[in-house]
Amino acid sequence: MAQPILHVQGLCKHYKGVKAVDGVDMRLNPGDIYGFLGQNGAGKTTTIRMMMGLIRPSSGSVKLFGEEINGGDTVLRKVGSVIEYPGFYPNLTAIENLEIHRRLMGVKDKGALEDSLRTTGLWDARNRKASNFSLGMKQRLGIARAILHRPELLILDEPTNGLDPMGIKEMRQLIQELAQKRNITILVSSHILSEVEQLATKVGIIHRGVMLEEATMQELKHKNRQYIGLQVDDFAKSQDLLRDELGVRDCRLEDDGWLRVYDEGKQPSEMNRLLVREGIEVSSLVAMKDSLEDYFVRLVEGGAAHA
Ligand SMILES: Nc1ncnc2c1ncn2[C@@H]1O[C@H](COP(=O)(O)OP(=O)(O)OP(=O)(O)O)[C@@H](O)[C@H]1O
Numbered sequence: 223m224a225q226p227i228l229h230v231q232g233l234c235k236h237y238k239g240v241k242a243v244d245g246v247d248m249r250l251n252p253g254d255i256y257g258f259l260g261q262n263g264a265g266k267t268t269t270i271r272m273m274m275g276l277i278r279p280s281s282g283s284v285k286l287f288g289e290e291i292n293g294g295d296t297v298l299r300k301v302g303s304v305i306e307y308p309g310f311y312p313n314l315t316a317i318e319n320l321e322i323h324r325r326l327m328g329v330k331d332k333g334a335l336e337d338s339l340r341t342t343g344l345w346d347a348r349n350r351k352a353s354n355f356s357l358g359m360k361q362r363l364g365i366a367r368a369i370l371h372r373p374e375l376l377i378l379d380e381p382t383n384g385l386d387p388m389g390i391k392e393m394r395q396l397i398q399e400l401a402q403k404r405n406i407t408i409l410v411s412s413h414i415l416s417e418v419e420q421l422a423t424k425v426g427i428i429h430r431g432v433m434l435e436e437a438t439m440q441e442l443k444h445k446n447r448q449y450i451g452l453q454v455d456d457f458a459k460s461q462d463l464l465r466d467e468l469g470v471r472d473c474r475l476e477d478d479g480w481l482r483v484y485d486e487g488k489q490p491s492e493m494n495r496l497l498v499r500e501g502i503e504v505s506s507l508v509a510m511k512d513s514l515e516d517y518f519v520r521l522v523e524g525g526a527a528h529a
């Protein structure tokens with residue numbers, strides 16, 4: 223397996239009487255878009271601050287590109303971040319704000335300014351003062367600043383907070399573009415699963431400082447209840463038929479004895495017709511349509527019950 227870009231192990235941050243982060247493990251592999259999910263106060267920002275060496279962990283470790291960080295590390299140059307609401311000099315323009323950052327980071331290529339502003343859709347607004355920017359524009363300016371030095375890892379803390387549906391969609395597109403066109407590995411936190419569902423390749427769910435689950439999107443889809451379940455008298459033959467005749471790709475016999483089809487857009491009635499026609503006895507057929515959001519809520523409620 224490739225070396226993880228970010229590896230968090232047993233990370234804890236305890237404040238007086240509050241275990242803000244309590245034994246968190248996370249692993250980001252190259253190319254991941256990692257959705258870091260948790261309700262308000264779950265510990266997302268505290269975890270991210272420790273990743274960036276901004277606060278010291280009570281215990282545990284953060285490794286970036288295989289190197290353990292201790293604050294002031296050069297490896298942090300490979301990382302860009304926007305944590306909570308990004309701050310700017312209000313009386314300076316967008317491009318002036320970025321220029322200050324360019325010098326600070328020692329980025330020699332002046333073309334990086336235009337590149338960052340164009341990527342984030344702010345080139346036309348470059349000469350406007352940051353104080354006149356909308357919330358969505360400020361979030362994008364934060365990203366423009368975070369990618370200026372061409373990081374390999376980008377950490378975005380709730381970039382869609384407070385945005386309207388259009389702004390959320392644009393942010394999603396921007397994140398996707400950064401991952402695909404620039405090959406940046408991305409960690410994006412959110413308290414709304416549906417916001418990262420279409421984007422994330424991997425998800426970590428934190429609740430009251432504890433990581434309840436870390437799984438690839440694929441694994442999560444198998445665990446949640448969005449599938450068509452079948453009870454049949456010949457599993458192997460059914461599996462072959464569904465694959466060959468209906469193009470089903472994701473079909474498994476699960477431990478509980480159900481044959482489950484996880485492909486989206488397949489019709490239960492069509493499956494039933496096919497199997498019966500081929501002489502298979504179908505004793506049960508159910509279509510479960512829980513969304514991932516339902517799964518997230520159930521998981522968090524279960525976590526709350528154990529807390
Ligand atoms: N400096 C601090 N001193 C004391 N407690 C803190 C401090 N920073 C965070 N906490 C507490 O730690 C917990 C986690 O906070 P954190 O900001 O990391 O959550 P979050 O998941 O980012 O929440 P949100 O979605 O609201 O941004 C909260 O209970 C918070 O009150």
Ligand SMILES: [Mg+2]
Nearest residue numbers: 266267268379
């Ligand atoms: Mg936060």
